[in-house]
Amino acid sequence: MNKAFKIGIFENEEKFISSIKSLQEKHFSIYDVYTPYPIHEVFHLLKRKSRLPTAAYFFGLFAIIAVLAFLYYTSVLDWPIVYGGKPFNSFPSFIVVTIVLTIFTVTIASLAAFSARSGLYPGKENTIFDHRSTDDKFVIVVNTDTLDNLESGKLVTLMQEEGAVEVLDKEYESINA
């Protein structure tokens, strides 16, 4: 079954935000919004949260333990060599390598997590509801599959009242996101 969407297009950030607010007041569920730049108010309104910082913390914890274990294994267990009379497990001088490799691991792992969670990778083609949303338009997308004609009509009027320059009607066979 095709999925039907109403796509409200706004030119102005304030009108766009107030439109999100009134759609929410009228209990329309917003599928997603598309903007040319991040707007923090939108994150609050749509209750968007990212758990990446937590994930990054655990990547870091893992990396610290893994790197120190690796250094201990190579320098103490596998092939101990005396450098300048220092102990095999010369912890203070392992710190530098540990810091750098931890930072490196956190970066790569966070990027991978971002890519996996958001479904973004080279060559990926996602559904773009309106091509102007990466340029200068603010776009609100509402899924109308569960709405009857009357409600859809209300939705369109509401967005137009709030200052949408256009309200498009589009159907997709499947959504890539």
Add this chain to the structure above:
Amino acid sequence: MYNRKIRGPLVEGNKTLSQISKEILNPMETTPGLWWYIAFGISLIAALFGFYAIYITVSKGIGTWGVNNSVGWGWEIVNFVWWIGIGHAGTAFSIFLLILRQKWRTSINRAAEAMTVIAVMSAALFPALHMGRVWLAFYIFPYPNTRGPLWVNFNSPLFWDFIAITAYLLISISFWYLGMLPDFATIRDRTTSKIKKAIYGFFGMGWTGSSLHWIRYESLSFILGGIAAVLVVSVHSIVSTDFAVGIIPGWHTTLFPPYFVVGAIFSGFAMVMTLMVIVRKIYKLTEYVTDNHMDAIARILVFISLIMGTAYSTEVFIAWYSGNEYEMFTFFRNRITGEYTIQFWGMIICNALVPQLFWIKKVRRSWIGLLLVSLIINLGMWFERFNIVITSLSKDYLPSNWVSYNPTYIEVGVYAGTLGLFAAGVLLFFRYIPIMAISEVKSVVNIGDKKED
């Protein structure tokens, strides 16, 4: 908090959002002028000279360089540290200003990061060549090998240096690329050319600008920014330990890590300034990189210049105060006076004195003034590295070891080659990647007007 009334708008000319996309993408969408081809040609010639020098170095060995038993580190290490220093700007600029929430970074960070990536690549070439047998460079990777397995020395600053620079390069590229995602999507959605749409669509990774993409993007930027800020400080500290752990007069000092980090940021910001003065002039982007932006960089430079001056005088003072005759000799008889006075006084004049011109508003506001002073700082930072590397090595504890050092044309060639590669890289960047982070510029266009700011 950005007070627009006091500091002026970040983007001048009351631009609409689509105007911003159009004007920033303009250099990519139009064919470049004749100047671009001439500049690119010159850089390629320099790069070819560099390749020839590298060919000679690799095929005949580093005996073709002017280095000798006493001065084992010549121009290569001078240039390595110089490039790494320049390579610090992008990340320092972009990340420190990101985590300090300085919104004026938005129109400059992309170019600064591009510069970082290309400069670090140039830098990495030197230690690789300095190994002599560059085809054995992979020995430095700690991997289970057939030689034992014999592991690398994890206590050696030279190894720290290797991992720091490798990590720094990869992280800088990641951070740079992440910032480009929304802009590639903008190009993909605006362009009419099918090839461009395919290429930028591929690299744009299916970015749509949905609220979910944006919040994850922002939180990832802060994570990468926060941890890479540590890296900026650690990389050049590690470079400095290459010297500081050596028991050579003039090197063996605890001042080195902060002195190197500040010096790196100094030279990097100077290079950012050189680049931005030229970019805003050529591409007529003065409304994006306003006089206020340049003014802000100039103020940072004059501040760092004072730190540099303090570091130089501290070094000399400690040499005298320590009462160590070798330190005294190195500083007073081999730097302030003696064979290498040009480099020493060049360093003092270029880094500590000339930037003081930035106290004058007229200099901060004239592009000629900005360009000249920033170039002089870059020259001065080169002198500083020469001063550190060569003077200390040329005359150490045993007078029988004393020698002079002069580079051969092969060494000059490698340096010229990296300059050429750098210029060519920057020129290609102008043509194929948006010069400024379009989405970030859009987000600050009305800054200071709204209540939340």
